[in-house]
Amino acid sequence: MTVYPVILAGGRGTRLWPLSRSDKPKQFLPMHGEHSLFQRTVERHKKVEGLGRPLVVCGEADRFQVDDGLAGIGVTDATVMLEPQSRNTAPAIAAAAEALLREDPEAVLFVLPSDHLLTPDDAYFATLDAAFAAARAGKMVTFGVVPTHPETGYGYIKANGAAGPILPVEQFVEKPAVDEAGRMVADGAYYWNAGFFALSARALIEELERTAPDVVRAAASAVGAAQVRPGCIVLPADPYARAPDISIDYALFERTDKAVVAPITCRWSDVGSWSAYWDTLEKDGDGNAVRGKAITVDTRDSLIVSHRADVVALGVDRLAIVAADDAILVCPLDRAQDVKTVVETLKARRRNELLDVSPTVTRPWGGYTSIMSGQRFQVKHLFVLPGKRLSLQKHHHRAEHWVVVRGTAEVTVDDAVQTLSENQSTYIPLGAVHRLANPGRILLELIEVQTGSYLGEDDIVRLEDEWGRG
């Protein structure tokens, strides 16, 4: 019986705005070093022996970030399951179970959120073994973190039994008030609901058929109708969208009598707010956590994140200062939960550019950062990965000037192909069919100056695209 990591990467979390955006949610941000939380989640379990191919569930728009993330950590054998729209965790996990069952009737799912931070210790890996064994035996295993403080931002699991690697679940408790949280921490029988699971695919589907039959029906028929390519399963919108929008906690764990909890003692965080993020970072002697460029004077217990501008914090306490290129958030760490209010405000004011698109956009061929916008022009910094090329395309409303500042570019304009190296430039007239490629071994960087009456990303006619984009 093989255990398959099932990594849920479809979340769109907004509470880490302005860094997280619709096109680049939290799990794809390098928040704790070079690697993203998604990459760290996959890497963490590389050392577990005998795990099967990872299955990553994500939205279509995230496909390329997932591929890049996997490639960046040398994982080449994963399968990506694309959801036509996000339907919460129960349908995603049920679809994963259905897909794995078709290949391996004995499959065990090790379901992992892609946006949590966990620092494994030896006991963690021992607990995994026990949990996988319990799952094989038909138990619905949820992992519970031994609480270290009366956290009100998490749900709790009450175990029925004092100690042991696997305990029966007595009760799930929603996010508590602080008094109740304190009581639960003191009690010793409660664990933080960490939101990751070990489940036999067959036992899961059988149990869901009882607790949430609509979920199984939609998931099974979606997987049955899926377009399967090497390494990729594309779920069709119909019938997948007919699955109810419901979490696995509600659809399964609160309704089954097979739930058990596997307690873990290692450091864990859902990184669910700037305050939770601050908790996960190393601090200086004044309790300040800095990512990027900051100078603190008379400042304590604060979080500063800024990669472009230098932040100077003078005389502040427990403040979060998070600067993206186009937006700067300043709020007390204790108000970090209310960033969702900010996001609502931005939505109401139709400031979608601040919500949907991160200043740096990642594409399968590399990406770009918009560095300046003027009235009839825009300047972008493009980077193209070695060996990659953009689609063959044209624009109706803009011309483009390209100046190569690093590496080598192969530029096709209509019928002519030219090779440009550092300090060479070319011009793409409005309407010209063109393609940009990096034939070299190092990153290609260029500065693009667009001029024209309309500069939106949707003025693009793709004539040929390796990734099947229209």
Add this chain to the structure above:
Amino acid sequence: MTVYPVILAGGRGTRLWPLSRSDKPKQFLPMHGEHSLFQRTVERHKKVEGLGRPLVVCGEADRFQVDDGLAGIGVTDATVMLEPQSRNTAPAIAAAAEALLREDPEAVLFVLPSDHLLTPDDAYFATLDAAFAAARAGKMVTFGVVPTHPETGYGYIKANGAAGPILPVEQFVEKPAVDEAGRMVADGAYYWNAGFFALSARALIEELERTAPDVVRAAASAVGAAQVRPGCIVLPADPYARAPDISIDYALFERTDKAVVAPITCRWSDVGSWSAYWDTLEKDGDGNAVRGKAITVDTRDSLIVSHRADVVALGVDRLAIVAADDAILVCPLDRAQDVKTVVETLKARRRNELLDVSPTVTRPWGGYTSIMSGQRFQVKHLFVLPGKRLSLQKHHHRAEHWVVVRGTAEVTVDDAVQTLSENQSTYIPLGAVHRLANPGRILLELIEVQTGSYLGEDDIVRLEDEWGRG
């Protein structure tokens, strides 16, 4: 007897960092609308009848900002007196008096700091008439603002006499503690020392010969040796630098028995800190003052200044958030005086790029903003005023690509001259002698991509320059 506005524009104030920089001090920033405090100071007195040519005293590096500022408000008859180095207010005022005396032995100086905000009322202009008359009669007139609250950031003047347009000065009081300030405000005989004056040139020099003879000696011989061009007086470093570094308050007012105070009731601020700046701005219903782009949620009595990124302030009170392109300051308004500590810290850390140069650099021909720096490249947004041109120049270490995004450029490269319009580009090879001009009637904007091994501003060989720069 003519009254000449003498505008002191040589200050380097650091307390409005990160907006004010060495190359662009507070008086040249458009802090209250389109015009700078310097421009507003000149404009404010345009309606006073019979004033003579304004005389602006500033450092050599500010010459072009002063010229641009004057041109921007249609003032063409001013004289600029360039100080080789800043020597505080007494030498600057003495030199101005010496220079005016050579043209008009009856000259009266109306000495104005260029970085204060004053909202004149009718009474103000009536007081000016009385002050000028007193100055003609040999009095040393200082203006005093009727205090509205126990401000501890200003010095106070005690008048000897209950009311009247001109009162004898009994005493000058240094910045007080808050209790003393309260007592003085309640007393009614005290005024804020506003730092502007009316002085007969001849009477001033006579009095200074008694109270600060070193100042007069250095100023007189500097003016005697000055290089005088139309509209410009260049003071030589020797002997000007020999003048003691002393303010007019110490050199004159605290030592003379001819001091009188002219009380004014209008709104006045020295804009000496972000807190003082917040005081001068209009507030929304929550007491927030915003310049630029900001969204406030549960935020009160705060100051937000940001022209590039959107600032979102959530749940903060009496906080200053000031974002420049390359630096962001966050501090309580009540700690605004300590911004000078920040500046000291930046100096100690040799972060001169954050102190000396504003992201947007103004030049006599227009200016530029550095929008991106890479390892061997830099991208700038240049703007050239109609009819202006840059020096004929070359670079040893960089090549430049120019893309015109607005207006018309005339580009000379070695012996070839070409005209480029929007969406056209050109290339300046390393070592090529070149010149950029705007022959048109509208602003010329272009994107410059520099590539090379060294991209410092000092890699420039000027072969011809209208402004005499080497």
